[in-house]
Amino acid sequence: MILPLDRIDRMSKVPLYQQLYEILRGKISRGEWTSGDMIPPESELIEQYEVSRATVRQVLDMLVNEDLIYRQRGRGTFIAHPTMKQGLTRIISFTEDMQQRGYQPGTKICFSGIIPAPDDIAAKLEISPGEELARLERLRLADGEPMSLEQSNLVHRYCPGILKGDYAEEPLRRALERDYGIRLVSANQVIRAVSASKEVAELLSVQTGSPLLFIERVTYSHQRIPVEFLRIHYRADRYSLYSELHE
């Protein structure tokens, strides 16, 4: 893994604005800057990184568009507070999601093992049917009560031995990045409503046939390679999604 340094390499072929984006993004991800903090004013970023104001503003515009920062004329630029609508635009962990919703998150492992890839999953992960998948099924709890059932399917070839970790405690994403250098940067998902099957209903402590919000997601690495196929069943009585629309 290459960690971004806190400076800009003018010999690099990577555009200055992308380098600066990674630097600032890193400070936010690592929690170096946190909700409500004022970040250095544009004038200071210009001095510190020796780039023009247009370049600094290009980067800040990107972060504003992602709802990671907000600007106030005359006051400064601040780290945004997480909101629930981010669930539909950003890849956030179950833990983050629950914290935003005011719940105490919890996890129980239901299944962990290697399985041959079924045709439908193989197609979505762009691998051969029958190739090894690492499957992890986790019951997610909010304030101790079942909230969702999450089935992760990882291409085992990209992360052999991944299932040795304890994913009741550690986020899968972190292990992927730390042990295999795989950073999940984008995803496509489909959102549906379904009825709870007998098995799923039992695990989620709802009646068979209850409505569930069902999400299927393919997550891609930095190199645009599909790495994970995720299925999540959310209890409809406890979970909903938010989004903002414009014209």
Next chain:
Amino acid sequence: MILPLDRIDRMSKVPLYQQLYEILRGKISRGEWTSGDMIPPESELIEQYEVSRATVRQVLDMLVNEDLIYRQRGRGTFIAHPTMKQGLTRIISFTEDMQQRGYQPGTKICFSGIIPAPDDIAAKLEISPGEELARLERLRLADGEPMSLEQSNLVHRYCPGILKGDYAEEPLRRALERDYGIRLVSANQVIRAVSASKEVAELLSVQTGSPLLFIERVTYSHQRIPVEFLRIHYRADRYSLYSELHE
């Protein structure tokens, strides 16, 4: 209503980039430019509207962020093709939505009348409970089969007499803009899964208790005034939502 002219008023207090945005946005909305069309190159926009390249690019960046256009280095800038994921970020009509999904849209009016605002809707529309609402319930069809049941609730005071129109044929949005000067520019929505009640199930031609995707939406006018509260029940066997996530 003030129609945007195809030129920039340098005496106006409105920023140049916003004026140019409205001009280009209008050409797309009105279908003057359509999917796949190349729009004039930046150099031409600079000449035609007499603004700098930075200003032109600021506007094009906005349109790219909204997925309305895309750029190809060395080739030009083009009008984007509509995609299903827009359903979660843009306000699109049922007709547009169905066309993107490859269905023939249809509409049947189920109810049209003035009702006193219930407490929950009044709160969301920021009006007094009991104030007049214009309620319109429409069954939406795709290829002749029921797809969704849509209940619109409009603050009647803002659009008295709105219910005289024939909204099996004409979009409600268009009447609001043409007859009352109300442009719906933003909305907040909540997405849930529910079970079909007996009444809804009958209208949608599904079994009672079937899963439905349920959306509640508050739509705001240009002045940020809540105008419409919408409830939509979608048949889960025919409708799903798509979204793209990033890190």
Next chain:
DNA sequence: TAGTGGTCTAGACCACAAA
């Protein structure tokens, strides 16, 4: 080669917030 968008600079003036 000509034309396109991609990146970057060094300024300028304005509007708003806080002291």
Next chain:
DNA sequence: TTGTGGTCTAGACCACTAA
């Protein structure tokens, strides 16, 4: 009054596409 972000200009050079 000072410092912040908001808007805008006039250039420059580069990388890619198509003829």
